Amino acid sequence: MTDVGFWHGRSGLAVPALLAAFVTYLLVGVLTMEVPEGTDFPGPRFFPIILITAGYLLAALLVLHYLRHPEPVEVGEGEGRWRTFTDWRAVAWCVGGFLVFALTIELLGWIIAAAVLFWCVARGIGSARPLFDASLALLVSSVIYLAFAQGLGLNLPAGFLGGM
């Protein structure tokens, strides 16, 4: 326990950081806002300014909270075997899969893009059968395409397959 650094158990500071970043985004929005002439009080800036003030205040309070009460460091009972609380590899598979899906859906079409997404998430969550997963993923995305695009008439892209 002696080699535990300052940041250990204090990763929760990410929350006030996120809040402050979001509120700063709103602040930039308020400062660059083009309000039409002759807008009566309270105008479009009024409500965001309340939120910005409250947001900075809460971020400060949360920083204080996480500095004073770091998360307990879990040791023993198999929990200590991992260096981080979060399984970042699994999360990266899911997030990466979704990013690829979002980037390629119009290019590759729903069937292939959704199959890639399915495959990545299944792998991230712990499936160890890549070939079976791939066929299942294609089956699922094709069934959804048939049911929702052909059946219910939803607007799903066919991608380059559509030209064949």
Added chain:
Amino acid sequence: MESLSLLMEGFAGALTPMNLLWVVLGCLLGTAVGVMPGLGSSMAVALLLPMTFALEPTAAFIMFAGVYFGGLFGDSTMAILMNTPGQASAIASTFEGHRMAKDGRAPQALATAAIGAFLGGFCAAVVVVFLAPGLADFAAGFGAAEYFALALFAFVATSSIVGDSVAKGLAALVIGLGLATIGMDGISATERSTLGIPELFDGISIVTVTVAVLALGEVFHIASRVRRDPKTVAMKTSGRAWLSRAEFREAGPAWARGTAIGLPFGIIPVGGSEVPTFMAYDLERRIDRRRPRPMFGKGAIRGLAAPEAAGNATTGTAMGALLALGLPVSATAAIMLAAFQQYGLQPGPLLFDRAPDLVWSLLASFFVALVVLLIINLPFAQLWAKLLLIPAPYLYAGITVFCGLGVYALSAAQFDLYLLLLIGLVGFLLRRYDIPLAPLMIGMVLGPLAESSLREALLSSNGDYSVLVSSWIAWLLYGILAVVLVVTVRTKLRGRRATDV
């Protein structure tokens, strides 16, 4: 007795073959999702939200009602068999319920829960039928200042009561309110925080936020822990789920007390049924201590009956508050409010005048949903446990694909998928650090109403803030809020001193 005849017309609307199909489908879906460990009704409703735009409003809301109640039934089944509550409202049921299952009384526990949930929900539906129209009439006199008080009431109560820290709840609320301000300002037509991106001019779609926070973020959260948390195993049970006469007599008063505790909490926004279920559990434990042979800790049937009845009673009256006041008290209710808004309907006093068919069919479908749920849960609770055989990787992969499907099908814009991923990551981060998500959803849904009513009130008074407290209704709402806050603070302080569960 006008309510009764309107309700009968509602039944006529709800019992058409198509609507009956939607109720049953909703109940099946809700129970199925509730049974899945870690998933609750809010995720089911979030995933369904984009799908319902292919349906007409009445069918959509009837299905939502089935999912909402079904989620509670399925959740308590798993709370009893596996000790894994999917939502906070089922935690109180795990204490005595899982103990009963361990003692080999799982069928009795399942029956107690299902009947309790049915009774609580049924009483709540009756209360709603008779009181909601009155409540709507009362709310018809609300002006901008009163609506602002109502929204503020919902904000403060949900963010400060649920969760361990007020600052965390309020942080989630500020994020939700902030997201709602992005886009064109409704009053002055000014662009706000859009960075000039055309897709943001109309604001961030509530569907995107809902799916991102409650479904995609949840999948990321599960992925981050699924291989590290200890595996839970469902208990094998045998025998039919039913109660003996003695057990009925034992559970009866607890069902009644639980229902009585749960009913008023549907109108007080304290973030769903977590608070009333724990209050009901606590009351039963205190009564039990005075008995000659205390049963708590050994699988007391009353310790399960009361929270189950309370949970569903709260859910039922919460639907009444949503319809009559437009006041959502939990994340699931907030999503339903968003669905109303997507159809161009505003829940609240005017809904009873403008769309009476919808309102009364929906109320009638509560009764139908509860009966359907009792039928599919009482004898078949064991069958539902078979759903656990679906391998987790495929379950969550399927849910993720549905997130993408729902959001893309609505807008056909890749931009919305990027936004979905970004807000999903925010949801994951909040979930990771135990920040409650209900305030975010309620802030997002009620934010525009709060802002426009605050500004309208101030515009009409030329910037005089005293207009916000100028009517007795506003005073009443602030008064109730103060009482709720004082009671919560007191219970929290007391809870710190005495922890003997």
